Amino acid sequence: MAYVYDAGREDAGRAGREALAAFGEVNALDPLTFPSVARLENDLVAWALDLVRGAPDAVGTVTSGGSETCILAVLAAREAWRTRGRSGRATIIVAETAHPAFIKAVHLLDMDVHVVPVERESMRLTSAAVASAIREVGDSAALVVVSAPSYPHGVVDDIESIASLSQDAGIACHVDGCIGGVVLGVARRMGMEVPAFDLSVPGVSSFGLDLHKYGFSPKGVSILLFADTTYRSGTYFAYSAWPGYPLVNTTLQSTKPAAPMAAAWATLAVLGTAGLDRAVTEALQATRHLADGIAGIPGIRVVGHPDATLIALTGDDVDPFRIADYMRERDWVLQPQPSLGDLPRTLHLTVQPVSLATVELFLTDLRAATEAAARDDWASAPEDLEAAFADLPDLTSGAGLPPRMAEVHALIDGLPSNVRDPALGAIFGALFTSRR
Numbered sequence: 001m002a003y004v005y006d007a008g009r010e011d012a013g014r015a016g017r018e019a020l021a022a023f024g025e026v027n028a029l030d031p032l033t034f035p036s037v038a039r040l041e042n043d044l045v046a047w048a049l050d051l052v053r054g055a056p057d058a059v060g061t062v063t064s065g066g067s068e069t070c071i072l073a074v075l076a077a078r079e080a081w082r083t084r085g086r087s088g089r090a091t092i093i094v095a096e097t098a099h100p101a102f103i104k105a106v107h108l109l110d111m112d113v114h115v116v117p118v119e120r121e122s123m124r125l126t127s128a129a130v131a132s133a134i135r136e137v138g139d140s141a142a143l144v145v146v147s148a149p150s151y152p153h154g155v156v157d158d159i160e161s162i163a164s165l166s167q168d169a170g171i172a173c174h175v176d177g178c179i180g181g182v183v184l185g186v187a188r189r190m191g192m193e194v195p196a197f198d199l200s201v202p203g204v205s206s207f208g209l210d211l212h213k214y215g216f217s218p219k220g221v222s223i224l225l226f227a228d229t230t231y232r233s234g235t236y237f238a239y240s241a242w243p244g245y246p247l248v249n250t251t252l253q254s255t256k257p258a259a260p261m262a263a264a265w266a267t268l269a270v271l272g273t274a275g276l277d278r279a280v281t282e283a284l285q286a287t288r289h290l291a292d293g294i295a296g297i298p299g300i301r302v303v304g305h306p307d308a309t310l311i312a313l314t315g316d317d318v319d320p321f322r323i324a325d326y327m328r329e330r331d332w333v334l335q336p337q338p339s340l341g342d343l344p345r346t347l348h349l350t351v352q353p354v355s356l357a358t359v360e361l362f363l364t365d366l367r368a369a370t371e372a373a374a375r376d377d378w379a380s381a382p383e384d385l386e387a388a389f390a391d392l393p394d395l396t397s398g399a400g401l402p403p404r405m406a407e408v409h410a411l412i413d414g415l416p417s418n419v420r421d422p423a424l425g426a427i428f429g430a431l432f433t434s435r436r
């Protein structure tokens with residue numbers, strides 16, 4: 001229940017795969033040589049603008065994924081900030097629950113970030129917290145980021161009031177709808193009540209939504225929408241002072257695979273409005289049943305209130321990491337999320353349309369896994385961290401992970417981030433070492 005988005009429609013899946021193959025050689029770098037790429041991109045952007053109510057002069061860009069969308073949104077805001085005569089380092093204001101792609105953007109673009117705590121009951125970023133952040137950051141504030149919804153807890157921030165504050169302060173406001181934008185847009189189109197979240201909210205300057213998540217398309221496609229062309233122009237890069245072809249890039253890529261775009265186009269065409277409505281309805285129904293079911297299992301609870309199709313569950317006396325292990329033995333993959341200060345350890349559930357068919361089975365297994373975990377101790381970081389690290393499985397051996405991972409997650413959980421982040425990088429460094 002992470003990373004995978006299955007609408008349960010084999011025909012749509014097949015169309016996506018066939019389009020991937022058919023467009024393997026097409027380069028979206030050059031719409032003059034390959035006119036089909038402009039058509040594909042314009043169709044996808046128009047589809048998205050329709051869904052999230054972009055005004056007539058709204059525009060967009062198709063990117064390679066959520067992170068590229070977030071990074072370009074930060075770049076757009078920085079350039080707009082500079083256009084307003086500011087110089088030096090710009091700052092973005094984000095909730096602690098915002099996706100790390102924004103921290104990565106700041107790292108890449110040499111900017112600063114001001115991280116704001118969310119409200120502890122709802123897990124939402126509130127306008128009161130943003131107001132004090134804007135006061136603190138002052139003139140360097142270039143962007144406020146809000147999520148619709150956040151990945152860790154699946155809740156939508158207080159977008160209307162935060163966007164209005166940003167507008168009054170002359171700061172851009174980006175809505176990260178990478179994971180939930182399609183779900184919320186489709187739900188509203190069907191007449192369901194959803195929180196205000198999109199480009200029609202005054203003050204929202206850009207909006208991201210991924211097609212390779214709840215657009216049910218093969219990986220490699222996301223859309224970044226802008227309220228108008230001024231923001232988008234800051235993300236374009238053109239260069240002709242060399243003896244080669246005059247280069248224009250609309251994203252971080254230069255050669256840009258058209259295949260994911262074509263696959264998304266084909267997937268959406270086969271699903272159609274009715275297919276997408278049905279998929280989103282099923283995912284939302286499954287989410288509601290799962291959240292209700294979790295509330296009925298002693299020892300665990302849902303954190304916040306899921307606004308879309310993501311659930312975070314925690315245990316007050318039962319370790320969520322242990323539950324994940326017992327669920328894995330029953331063939332369910334729940335994603336462990338470490339604690340952060342007073343925010344508890346949780347398990348993340350990305351609920352798919354196909355989850356609806358297995359809600360009862362899932363809840364039966366979750367109840368049993370919770371009962372088993374309740375008999376165990378809480379997994380904690382070992383005293384001897386060095387020995388624990390030495391004991392970590394060697395992923396490069398191809399041997400795979402140990403069946404029980406709670407202690408490994410507890411080790412990660414127990415480390416301060418200044419130690420943890422380099423250690424995680426080192427593990428990946430070891431993993432991606434080619435050995436002859």
Ligand SMILES: Cc1ncc(COP(=O)(O)O)c(C=O)c1O
Pocket residue numbers: 065066067068070099101147149150151176177178179180210
């Ligand atoms: C809210 C949100 N933003 C951004 C991203 C980054 O997307 P990607 O993994 O496609 O780069 C994710 C990924 O889950 C997300 O949930």
